[in-house]
Amino acid sequence: MSNLTFDVAAAIDRGRREYQEDAVTVDFSAESGVGYVVLADGMGGHAAGDIASEIVVTEMANSLRKHLSSGGIGEIPQLLKDSAEAANASIAEYVSKNRDTQGMGATLVAPVVQDGALYWVSVGDSPLYLFDGEELEQLNEDHSMAPQIDLMAKAGMIDAETARTHPDRNCLTSVLMGAQIPKIDCRKSPMSLAAGNILIVSSDGLQFLEHDTIKAIVAKHKSESSERLASALLDGLQQLDDPDQDNISFAVIKVS
Template sequence: MIYSIHSDTGKVRSHNEDSVLFHERSGWFLTVVADGMGGHQAGDVASRMACNRMLDQFKSAADALDTETIEEWLRKTVDRINSDLFTYQQEHLDCRGMGTTLTAAVGRGEDVYYINVGDSRLYLLTGNAVTQITKDQSLVGELVRQGELTEAEAEVHPRRNVLLQALGTEMDVSGEIGSIRWRPEDTLLLCTDGLTNKLADSLIMEIVHNETSLEDAGERLIASANDKGGEDNITAALVRFHNQDGGAL
């Protein structure tokens, strides 16, 4: 695999409450994005804790992971992280009310498994299509799925930032778990809403396909979101299927 990770404060916020990581171990890769929430930088604490806990659990489990157990591992890991964050915010007054989204992908070969809590997203970009894999666990996302809002209406809805699920805010959490298959030349994009609130899917695809490297693509995605206002933190993780002969596909 080849990858590129980027996170930017944006043009309005005073600090960055997003977190992102990529790690490879025992033939598996893990990539995670998290978008924290809560005052006095508590969102930063939440997103960093979620990513760090996910990475620690992955390092401990990677040698034993297989395709039969990976989805259950994702579920249990996110449940554990949620419990840790909920306990932490209950015990630290300055972090009361903190929480975070989390979108994670774990892959080996042609198989990619994912879990999503909140409204950060996983996309699959192929030669001629961009597909949003995860479903936004947000109020407007649910209203769109029920046919009560159009996508255009959701983009400007006054409650578009209301989440139905987040890590650390409640004792229990229900993440969306699934799997996809990808092929050489395909690209995964995990990103926070600071990117997707500014860039249409078609523009995301155009940028990723037109740039000569994932690093350049990531930098241009961030720059493009900032050019359109940059009111939120902006985070993107790009992972591309890499052939075993050493060429970047």
């Protein structure tokens, strides 16, 4: 049994969009030493993207709530993968009964902590960050065109500004849409958490802030509560005043 404790807060905002397509749920139990976040970023427009994200979050959370406390830690990776595939199947079932929602889908990122060990499953481009006290690292894979475009810039094929503003940058290479899932990033062996670590689970709306800006905000507020850190990240986005600001959702998990 780990002696780590967790201070957790979540935030969600519509940004400059007409409707909210993100969904997030958080469940951390001090008694069991088990906790999880499930976050989904929907796509498909009003009455479709929001439904897709709710389906994914509800299906995942129900499965984790039911099975986590009873299963061993070695079973978590399979549980996460099975739960993601069940959520994908639920989208397929919904679309089959509601043909006007054809094409809806959602990203997924779901970290699980048990006895100080971190696992996750993710599909899409919603990032999972770890701040270790000094550096901010994205732990999960980015299932979008962004990594390939950045490699092109690194190789000198395009310049950095072209890469940053490339129109295909946010095109997803994997997503939950009810069809076969092209890529699933599922942590198979645990990452050990330590006191002072901060996890940020977010939709890509947070990435309207530059990576170094997110890092600077987290570093500045690392000694404060997760709620205060979440507020500071939202304040940073609001100060951008970007007319294209996407929906924003994230959870902050402070380890002590």
